[in-house]
Amino acid sequence: MKQNLDIKVKHLTRVEGHGNIVVNMNSGKLEKAQLEIVEAPRYFEAMLKGRSFHEAAIITSRICGICSLGHQITSLKATENALGLEVSNQTILLRKLLIHGALIQSNILHAYFLAAPDFLNAGSVFPLINTHPDVVVRALRMKRLANDIGDIISGRAVHPITPVPGGFTKIPSEADLIEIKRRLIEEALPDVNATVETMQALAGAIPNFTRETEYISLKNDNDYAMYDGKISSTDTGLYPDSEYLKITNEFIVPHSSSKHAKNNRSSYMVGALARFNNNHDKLLPEAALAAAALGLVAPNYNPYMNTIAQVVEVAHAVYDSINIIDTLLNDGLKNEKPNQSPTKYGTGISVTEVPRGILFHEYSYDRQGRITAANCIIPTGQNLANIDDDMKKLVPEIIDEATEEIIHKLEMLVRAYDPCISCSVHIVDVEFVE
Amino acid sequence: MNGYYLSQENVKDFISHLMKKKTVYAPHAKADHSFVFEEVVDADNVILDYVRTLNSIKKYFMPSREVMLRYNLDDNSYSIEDVEPVKGIFLGVHSYDMQAVLRLDHSFSHGNPEKNYLTRRLDNIFIGTSFTPDNFHFSSSVNIQPHKTEGFDLFMHKTDRGYVLEEVTKTGSDLMKGFDQLTKFHGEYPNSEHFKSHLYAPQEKLSKVFEESYDNPVWHEIAQKCVGCGTCNLACPTCYCFDVEDHVDLSLQSGSRERRLDSCMLRGFTEVAGGEVFRDRLADRIRHRVYRKFKYISDSAGEPWCVGCGRCTIYCTAGISIVDIVNRLVSDYDKKQIVQDSDMIAAWD
Amino acid sequence: MIKTVNIKPENFKELYFPTLAEITEVQQFTEKEKWYKLSLLDGSNLGHYPGQFVEVSIFGAGEAPISITSAPNSYGSFELCIREVGMFTEMIHKMKAGDKLGIRGPFGQGFDVNELYGKDILIIGGGIGIVPLRSLINYILDHRQDYGRLIITYGARNSKDLLFPEELELWQSNPDVEFHQTVDYGDESWKGNVGVITTLIPPLDLDLKNTIACITGPPIMYKFVLLTLQSKGLQDDNIYMSLERRMKCGVGKCGHCQINHSYVCQDGPVYHYPDLKLIREAI
């Protein structure tokens, strides 16, 4: 058995943001196996403090270009809770549709462009354009449709425009929704099936590794919870959103400019696999079939399967988007103005599932509607301790493989979490209290 | 020429009648509280009782963006874009916007008659509607009453219960054929409305006022407030300055030359290669704009090139009013005249 | 009531359609200035007057106004001299013989050669201002008997910036031309005058009644040249000058070159000075 190992992967590629993988084994003792976060901080404290409630979501959307819609919706909900702004059912449905669009976009980007090259031993998606042109074109088509949902409903998929506190600045037309629905049915449904087939073919490359951990996500009685619900832990049960700090218990570690989190164990996992483990019974039937076809059975303890859970969620999101559009069209679109008349000024908390997992925003406002305190806890930060724990279990299991293969499996592991380091670091400095 | 009563209930049928003849363009609601001219698809959506549209009907004859040329970079071949004639019926046009079109006609037919504008401009039918002036209209000060029929083929004078429809040209009369839900009108057509905003000098005097106003401090004062955004020009129905830009397509083989409305309020408007800007001071640009409305073209064409629609003022985020500027110039001019007169009297004494 | 002309479709002009021209010769004068000889591909003659300009077109990049430097004598071809001042001219500078450009024009009012008939002509060219003046100079040389004295004053920043070096020598040696040149900054290789262009004017012995000054140069030059000519006693009536502005469409529509009521692309670029005095922003 190998006694010494020294790995340092600087600026891990195909993830959002800057991180290093560092593994150090000395005389058979694993001294280090961790993901170092070296992203440059941006000091959002300076940006948010004293800003009006109109601006909170505009600014927090800029925490991360990849997760901008998720931050924006979560921020809006927190502001609405703090100011007592009621939103209409139409607003909620449109937001849910946007969340689906963002999830499809993000999960497809990850599965096809960032993770799939690993399964095919390619360094990026670009060589696949020649070797697998139909797959690449399909991935682009799915991403385009998902982004178009964002562009049409929110003005822009990255840093959306129309969602504001209390509603939307512009309501899409019925014709827009009918066209999206047509494309979902004609393009996305066949593409989802094809995606499942492609992933079936690639699944053999997924390492056989398991480590049971605590899985945390939203949960509610009505649907595969994304927009709202209670915080659910596989270890400790359900919590109202007001108790999110009891779950996250953030702590600082020396090797990361992003804080870590833990609840019942030394770490927990959030994201697609956590959602699947918690809410698999709420998947639409078509998505449940996809899960079965991909061999994803709850509970699943293999973190590499997170990518597969993402694909299952894409199927769910596509079918559910069609349902949402049907409901909107049946109810008839109303040209509602956003409700921006606060009924109180205080603290508001919101919890939303975004592609990478559960996201918390909390704001306090003064009587002028200005931010006095804010806190955001994002999925990747919550996953970091779990990634380190996975690495500590994985390295001894594969220690006798070639170093390149070890590096490859470690990189794949980190990528499987689809980490968004941009978020994790930029968010750390949002927390401030007056 | 005949006149008819057109009751409010019959307006929709009248529009439908027009739609059978040609494409009809008329005011529609846009966003929260604005109006725009659009092609009529459903007569129900036409709003004839409106304050003013965001842009004037200029946009149909001189689109805000227009491809002039397409080219192939590989072989340097190129072709001119065919200009499609509009040939429509413009319904519900206010007199000041009609007058603006007549001014543009002058600008595009004098010197070098421009094919692009004139091709679109020919063979259209104009149906006017009177309007109730708001705080920003001042067209009566530039000889454009809300009932001025010049340029129109038909004119709809608003009354309590609908409209009095006046036939202005033979084209207008012909357009009425086949529409019989009308009773003859024999009275006098209404001809004036009450305006709240006025220029206190006719063009003949303004021409003199502007001769004396080049160094008036008002230009510098307004420049303190102005952000130079160009809105006043771009909203103006008689402004037609443009810029031209080339674009290359993603193929890298083809591209297009596009013209776009421009504004003399923008700093880059006079910039030449090498960086020199000939009206670098905001005050100079403001002066140039206002002189273009009341002096430079007007001296030769005989009419102010401002039609009193109020757009430049109502859409100015800095709250700058062309009426206030002109009246200030007039009042400064009058004061100067009094001083000169009294100096002369003093000299005689 | 607004006066409109009677407009008929057959009178409509296609104003923005360029004609293709081929570069037949290129010569580099200085680091920044190149001379080009072009022919219109349709074989037609440009048909210009001295002082006029064309709109040069590169597809994908746009158009720019460029003075014509050749005299209207070379049938089938014309010449431009182009200074590199930005991306557009940089692209032209990369072109070589055989490359093609779009041409619209000629546009504007040049020097009125009929007005100048029989007069002594005083050419005052500063820097690149010599480019359009060269067209006039060569026109006069082509019709030498129709004009009186031809006095050329030409100034450049330094000896390396002097344009048309071969022609300068020809003018210098031509007994029919009174040629004076100067540079702002001298160096070892330069044996001639040093000083700004206005220093060339006072020593000139002029028949003030019969001399017409034709001036082209950078905007800053005009004020000083005019003062010098006035102190010399030359009447405003005897002065013509060419202005630089942003002539974009060339046909009096787009508005970019407008100075007060005047469209430089139509009424200029060459103006009679008494007219120019009425245009406040001009100088």
Place this chain on the structure above:
Amino acid sequence: MKSKPRVAVFDFTGCEGCELNKLNFENHLLDILDHIDIVEWREAMDDQVAEYDIAFVEGSISTPDCVERIFDIRNRTKVLIALGACAVNGGMNAMKNKQSLDTVREIVYGEDKDLFPTLPALPLSSYVTVDYEVHGCPMTQKEFLQLLTSILAGKKPVKPDYAVCVECKLDENECVYGKGMICMGPITRAGCDALCPSFGQYCIGCRGLVPHPNKEAMINILIENGLSIDDAEKRMDLYNSNEKDVVLI
């Protein structure tokens, strides 16, 4: 056929939204790849190379490590293009420049603040020569493609030097001031086709200021429309903390 230019993509302090926008060129990505070779792009691929023809750089410079890297990139590339507000003028990051950097770091990292050195958030052009800029937060695909096609075709890229108001008027948008919104359009550089006002939202000024802006007049407009002086300056600073150019009145 000419060899394709070698293109690299880098990111500094920012949200990576502009990079993501490039991955969002679904309809054009394959066309683009006909004309260029992407040789290095950490967010999308493993490869790293020594030299490139064109480097696209996102994000602002805010740590000593950033400074070192941007000089290195400049040395390796022929053409350097700043992508998005952060790279062009510092973007939102620059708001921290208004506070003491020590205070900012202490708020965030407490005792450990010295572990995370920070500099004022500055545009790339504060350190190296930038050949072209694509404005916006995020940059728009249209402008990026126009710039890229212009460069590839050897033509001059067009960059608007006028305000967003121009595009609103050309598109015949209703002015959002009329709805009680407070918009930065009058002084913000155009090029986005007035996207936000077209969707009923006010312009937040993400594209930086027009050249030679009349800032004083703009602050007056903000105040006239109901902001306090403090809020007006905050609104100006959202994207423009580093903008200093002034107007000739």
